[in-house]
Amino acid sequence: MQGDILLSHIGERLVIVDTPKRILAIDDERINLRVIGGLLRNLGHEPILTESFAEAQPLLDASIDLVLLDVMMPETDGFTVARHIREMPGVSDVPIIMVTALTSKQDRLKAVEAGANDFISKPIDLTELRVRMGSLLKMKESQDEVKRYQAELEEMVAVRTSALKMALDNVQESQRTILAAHLETIHRLASAAEFKDEETADHIQRMSRYCALLAARLGLPDAEVDLVLQASPMHDIGKIGIPDSILLKPAKLTPDEWEIMKRHTIYGARILGESNFELLRVGEIIAMSHHEKWDGSGYPKGLVGEDIPLYGRICAVADVFDALTSRRPYKEAFSNEKSLDIMRAGRGSHFDPRILDVFFHDFDRVEEIQREFVDS
Missing domain, CATH: 1.10.3210.10 (Hypothetical protein af1432)
Structure with a gap:
């Protein structure tokens, strides 16, 4: 419903993060997106605002640090979107927070089964949103650090493997050259004996x-x-x-x-x-x-x-x-x-x-x- 995100603690002092994060928000209500966008900017993050999964899909890449996903959307509901995200190569592990007015235990279990990391109820409590986002963004930072380390390690292994292969090729070529020289010397010596x-x-x-x-x-x-x-x-x-x-x-x-x-x-x-x-x-x-x-x-x-x-x-x-x-x-x-x-x-x-x-x-x-x- 239009305007269903009601912000509590409006007067609360916001904490600006040191490192801005790119947060993708998917909600079919533009007013909700404006509110989320303002909140994320006040927190020092960069909001990427979209009204549907079709619009969000081409924007989902490794630069996205977290997804805020509305559940109740007319074309593709949030549960389905979460499942799609979990199947997308390169971004399948991005943290997802479901933003929903649904509060039943069954709905929350469904959100977890669809791949959500966490959920937050409407109206949004600013302190709760900051805390929940903070823990997931720290997890994303750790994941990214591991990925960077793995990539660097793989690159280092590839470089060293290539260097080792080149060295082995050089050694083998040298061995072939030496062996060929030995064989030629031996055959010439044998030929000298036979010629005599x-x-x-x-x-x-x-x-x-x-x-x-x-x-x-x-x-x-x-x-x-x-x-x-x-x-x-x-x-x-x-x-x-x-x-x-x-x-x-x-x-x-x-x-x-x-x-x-x-x-x-x-x-x-x-x-x-x-x-x-x-x-x-x-x-x-x-x-x-x-x-x-x-x-x-x-x-x-x-x-x-x-x-x-x-x-x-x-x-x-x-x-x-x-x-x-x-x-x-x-x-x-x-x-x-x-x-x-x-x-x-x-x-x-x-x-x-x-x-x-x-x-x-x-x-x-x-x-x-x-x-x-x-x-x-």
Whole structure:
């Protein structure tokens, strides 16, 4: 009803707040809005006066500190408006005081269920309004402070996360660069050893890929397969320590010369040994063990069966096949058929039977690698 807000304590001294708040008032009676507006301005607040929820809705944002909401409105009653406000993103927690002439317990419960924080009866008592608004505005200040802190914290976390990601990306890029440099150095060193033996870089590519193929078919994890791929080119790196007169001799070696030749396994392990770099540790294992034989007749340690490291057993199959099918100072290249016959005869004596069977079973892929890296 028009003019139904009757103000008590008209002569009371009003207390002006230090920090003005934006108070949204919704009431379909203009005279009530004028009274509320004057009261809020006297209290030092900024009133935002609207006659309906439709008018108020676009004004409801995070800058609104409190809503004074009339209950009895013709289009949309205060209970419905309160429920709508509680569903609006960004302002759902704004304090709401219901201004109503309804005094029954049921009406007050309905107001609370609709989302009102408090209610005040008409006629409005100035002291009561100031007190009720004061407590809710303090609550809103606390909520806003928490939100600001959360926003600042989230921004700080985002900035630090971004900085950390950038740092990690830089570290990873540096690690990739360092690893690439290590691998290139290792491959060049391996190529130097093979070149001294009149072998080629293509031999390294073929042999390492044969090894990786076997490792994958044997079920090794991808990381180990990659280690075998990168480390196997170092299998003969110890040949750097073998005199050319022995290494390049076109005739059969004497027993003494053969003993010197066999030392390339030990030399290779020494070159690669005592490293903290996993790739070099795997290279050391391969260099030392790739000439061991399944029956114990290999060198340098005469290991038997599975006492021979798996990497060495894998490399033995790959290295012998490529050696048989490649030209050497003391022989011409054998055909694949002849080479496979020779290796088949060594099943269970020279080679781990299971690994040799895997090699034969996937020989189509072996030939693809062979064709891909033909000696230039």
